[in-house]
Amino acid sequence: MRERITQLNAAGDMDRQIAKILNDEGVRSARGKLFSYENIWLLRHRWGIPTAKINGVAANPPRWPDGTYSVQGAAAAIGVTAQTIFDYLAQGLVHGRQSTKGQPWQISLSSDQIDQLQRRLQRTRRSRKGAS
Incomplete structure:
Protein backbone atom coordinates (compact mmCIF):
# COMPACT_ATOMS: atom_id res chain seq x y z
CA MET A 1 0.00 0.00 0.00
CA GLY A 48 6.18 11.25 5.60
CA ILE A 49 5.24 11.40 1.91
CA PRO A 50 5.19 15.04 0.76
CA THR A 51 2.31 16.51 -1.23
CA ALA A 52 2.75 16.18 -4.97
CA LYS A 53 3.53 19.59 -6.45
CA ILE A 54 3.94 20.63 -10.02
CA ASN A 55 7.47 21.76 -9.18
CA GLY A 56 8.39 19.09 -6.63
CA VAL A 57 9.97 20.59 -3.53
CA ALA A 58 11.62 23.50 -5.35
CA ALA A 59 10.51 27.10 -4.89
CA ASN A 60 8.03 28.39 -7.43
CA PRO A 61 9.80 29.83 -10.48
CA PRO A 62 8.77 33.24 -11.83
CA ARG A 63 7.41 31.46 -14.92
CA TRP A 64 6.33 27.86 -15.42
CA PRO A 65 7.55 25.87 -18.43
CA ASP A 66 4.17 26.43 -20.15
CA GLY A 67 4.72 30.22 -20.03
CA THR A 68 2.29 30.97 -17.20
CA TYR A 69 3.43 32.97 -14.19
CA SER A 70 3.66 31.99 -10.54
CA VAL A 71 2.16 34.48 -8.06
CA GLN A 72 5.64 35.80 -7.33
CA GLY A 73 6.48 36.04 -11.03
CA ALA A 74 3.26 37.88 -11.86
CA ALA A 75 3.85 40.27 -8.96
CA ALA A 76 7.37 41.04 -10.21
CA ALA A 77 6.20 41.48 -13.81
CA ILE A 78 3.48 43.96 -12.83
CA GLY A 79 5.35 45.63 -9.96
CA VAL A 80 3.00 44.76 -7.10
CA THR A 81 3.07 42.49 -4.05
CA ALA A 82 2.06 38.84 -4.09
CA GLN A 83 -0.99 39.76 -1.99
CA THR A 84 -2.10 42.15 -4.74
CA ILE A 85 -1.95 39.27 -7.22
CA PHE A 86 -4.20 37.21 -4.93
CA ASP A 87 -6.57 40.21 -4.81
CA TYR A 88 -6.47 40.48 -8.61
CA LEU A 89 -7.29 36.77 -8.90
CA ALA A 90 -10.27 37.19 -6.54
CA GLN A 91 -11.47 40.26 -8.48
CA GLY A 92 -11.04 38.56 -11.85
CA LEU A 93 -8.45 41.08 -13.06
CA VAL A 94 -6.04 38.21 -13.77
CA HIS A 95 -6.87 34.62 -14.52
CA GLY A 96 -5.08 31.58 -13.22
CA ARG A 97 -5.56 27.97 -12.29
CA GLN A 98 -4.45 25.53 -9.62
CA SER A 99 -4.34 21.79 -10.29
CA THR A 100 -6.02 21.45 -6.90
CA LYS A 101 -6.45 23.56 -3.79
CA GLY A 102 -3.12 24.25 -2.12
CA GLN A 103 -1.11 23.87 -5.30
CA PRO A 104 0.81 26.75 -6.89
CA TRP A 105 -1.08 29.15 -9.13
CA GLN A 106 -0.40 29.22 -12.85
CA ILE A 107 -1.39 32.70 -14.00
CA SER A 108 -1.93 33.59 -17.64
CA LEU A 109 -0.69 37.08 -18.48
CA SER A 110 -0.03 38.62 -21.86
CA SER A 111 2.29 41.58 -22.28
CA ASP A 112 -0.81 43.70 -23.04
CA GLN A 113 -2.41 42.65 -19.74
CA ILE A 114 0.80 43.47 -17.86
CA ASP A 115 0.90 46.93 -19.48
CA GLN A 116 -2.78 47.49 -18.70
CA LEU A 117 -2.36 46.54 -15.03
CA GLN A 118 0.73 48.73 -14.72
CA ARG A 119 -1.18 51.71 -16.16
CA ARG A 120 -4.03 51.02 -13.74
CA LEU A 121 -1.51 50.92 -10.91
CA GLN A 122 0.00 54.27 -11.95
CA ARG A 123 -3.45 55.91 -12.02
CA THR A 124 -4.28 54.50 -8.59
CA ARG A 125 -0.97 55.61 -7.09
CA ARG A 126 -1.31 59.13 -8.54
CA SER A 127 -4.84 59.56 -7.21
CA ARG A 128 -3.78 58.53 -3.71
CA LYS A 129 -0.91 61.04 -3.68
CA GLY A 130 -3.18 63.86 -4.77
CA ALA A 131 -5.88 63.01 -2.21
CA SER A 132 -3.95 64.19 0.86
Whole structure:
Protein backbone atom coordinates (compact mmCIF):
# COMPACT_ATOMS: atom_id res chain seq x y z
CA MET A 1 0.00 0.00 0.00
CA ARG A 2 2.70 2.46 1.04
CA GLU A 3 4.70 1.76 -2.11
CA ARG A 4 1.66 2.24 -4.35
CA ILE A 5 0.72 5.57 -2.74
CA THR A 6 4.35 6.73 -2.97
CA GLN A 7 4.44 5.70 -6.63
CA LEU A 8 1.20 7.52 -7.49
CA ASN A 9 2.28 10.58 -5.52
CA ALA A 10 5.66 10.64 -7.32
CA ALA A 11 3.75 10.57 -10.63
CA GLY A 12 2.09 13.83 -9.57
CA ASP A 13 -1.30 12.44 -8.58
CA MET A 14 -3.15 14.37 -5.90
CA ASP A 15 -4.81 12.70 -2.89
CA ARG A 16 -8.26 12.66 -4.51
CA GLN A 17 -6.83 11.07 -7.66
CA ILE A 18 -4.89 8.50 -5.64
CA ALA A 19 -8.03 7.51 -3.72
CA LYS A 20 -9.95 7.06 -6.99
CA ILE A 21 -7.18 5.00 -8.55
CA LEU A 22 -6.90 2.70 -5.52
CA ASN A 23 -10.69 2.28 -5.39
CA ASP A 24 -10.79 1.54 -9.15
CA GLU A 25 -8.06 -1.07 -8.64
CA GLY A 26 -10.20 -2.72 -5.98
CA VAL A 27 -7.86 -1.86 -3.10
CA ARG A 28 -9.66 -1.32 0.20
CA SER A 29 -8.67 0.18 3.52
CA ALA A 30 -7.75 -1.95 6.54
CA ARG A 31 -11.43 -1.90 7.50
CA GLY A 32 -12.59 -2.93 4.02
CA LYS A 33 -13.86 0.55 3.10
CA LEU A 34 -13.31 2.67 0.00
CA PHE A 35 -10.54 5.24 0.18
CA SER A 36 -11.27 8.95 0.40
CA TYR A 37 -8.81 11.78 -0.13
CA GLU A 38 -8.78 12.27 3.65
CA ASN A 39 -7.51 8.70 4.10
CA ILE A 40 -4.74 9.28 1.59
CA TRP A 41 -3.80 12.59 3.21
CA LEU A 42 -3.57 10.91 6.61
CA LEU A 43 -1.47 8.04 5.28
CA ARG A 44 0.89 10.40 3.44
CA HIS A 45 1.44 12.42 6.60
CA ARG A 46 1.89 9.32 8.75
CA TRP A 47 4.45 7.92 6.30
CA GLY A 48 6.18 11.25 5.60
CA ILE A 49 5.24 11.40 1.91
CA PRO A 50 5.19 15.04 0.76
CA THR A 51 2.31 16.51 -1.23
CA ALA A 52 2.75 16.18 -4.97
CA LYS A 53 3.53 19.59 -6.45
CA ILE A 54 3.94 20.63 -10.02
CA ASN A 55 7.47 21.76 -9.18
CA GLY A 56 8.39 19.09 -6.63
CA VAL A 57 9.97 20.59 -3.53
CA ALA A 58 11.62 23.50 -5.35
CA ALA A 59 10.51 27.10 -4.89
CA ASN A 60 8.03 28.39 -7.43
CA PRO A 61 9.80 29.83 -10.48
CA PRO A 62 8.77 33.24 -11.83
CA ARG A 63 7.41 31.46 -14.92
CA TRP A 64 6.33 27.86 -15.42
CA PRO A 65 7.55 25.87 -18.43
CA ASP A 66 4.17 26.43 -20.15
CA GLY A 67 4.72 30.22 -20.03
CA THR A 68 2.29 30.97 -17.20
CA TYR A 69 3.43 32.97 -14.19
CA SER A 70 3.66 31.99 -10.54
CA VAL A 71 2.16 34.48 -8.06
CA GLN A 72 5.64 35.80 -7.33
CA GLY A 73 6.48 36.04 -11.03
CA ALA A 74 3.26 37.88 -11.86
CA ALA A 75 3.85 40.27 -8.96
CA ALA A 76 7.37 41.04 -10.21
CA ALA A 77 6.20 41.48 -13.81
CA ILE A 78 3.48 43.96 -12.83
CA GLY A 79 5.35 45.63 -9.96
CA VAL A 80 3.00 44.76 -7.10
CA THR A 81 3.07 42.49 -4.05
CA ALA A 82 2.06 38.84 -4.09
CA GLN A 83 -0.99 39.76 -1.99
CA THR A 84 -2.10 42.15 -4.74
CA ILE A 85 -1.95 39.27 -7.22
CA PHE A 86 -4.20 37.21 -4.93
CA ASP A 87 -6.57 40.21 -4.81
CA TYR A 88 -6.47 40.48 -8.61
CA LEU A 89 -7.29 36.77 -8.90
CA ALA A 90 -10.27 37.19 -6.54
CA GLN A 91 -11.47 40.26 -8.48
CA GLY A 92 -11.04 38.56 -11.85
CA LEU A 93 -8.45 41.08 -13.06
CA VAL A 94 -6.04 38.21 -13.77
CA HIS A 95 -6.87 34.62 -14.52
CA GLY A 96 -5.08 31.58 -13.22
CA ARG A 97 -5.56 27.97 -12.29
CA GLN A 98 -4.45 25.53 -9.62
CA SER A 99 -4.34 21.79 -10.29
CA THR A 100 -6.02 21.45 -6.90
CA LYS A 101 -6.45 23.56 -3.79
CA GLY A 102 -3.12 24.25 -2.12
CA GLN A 103 -1.11 23.87 -5.30
CA PRO A 104 0.81 26.75 -6.89
CA TRP A 105 -1.08 29.15 -9.13
CA GLN A 106 -0.40 29.22 -12.85
CA ILE A 107 -1.39 32.70 -14.00
CA SER A 108 -1.93 33.59 -17.64
CA LEU A 109 -0.69 37.08 -18.48
CA SER A 110 -0.03 38.62 -21.86
CA SER A 111 2.29 41.58 -22.28
CA ASP A 112 -0.81 43.70 -23.04
CA GLN A 113 -2.41 42.65 -19.74
CA ILE A 114 0.80 43.47 -17.86
CA ASP A 115 0.90 46.93 -19.48
CA GLN A 116 -2.78 47.49 -18.70
CA LEU A 117 -2.36 46.54 -15.03
CA GLN A 118 0.73 48.73 -14.72
CA ARG A 119 -1.18 51.71 -16.16
CA ARG A 120 -4.03 51.02 -13.74
CA LEU A 121 -1.51 50.92 -10.91
CA GLN A 122 0.00 54.27 -11.95
CA ARG A 123 -3.45 55.91 -12.02
CA THR A 124 -4.28 54.50 -8.59
CA ARG A 125 -0.97 55.61 -7.09
CA ARG A 126 -1.31 59.13 -8.54
CA SER A 127 -4.84 59.56 -7.21
CA ARG A 128 -3.78 58.53 -3.71
CA LYS A 129 -0.91 61.04 -3.68
CA GLY A 130 -3.18 63.86 -4.77
CA ALA A 131 -5.88 63.01 -2.21
CA SER A 132 -3.95 64.19 0.86
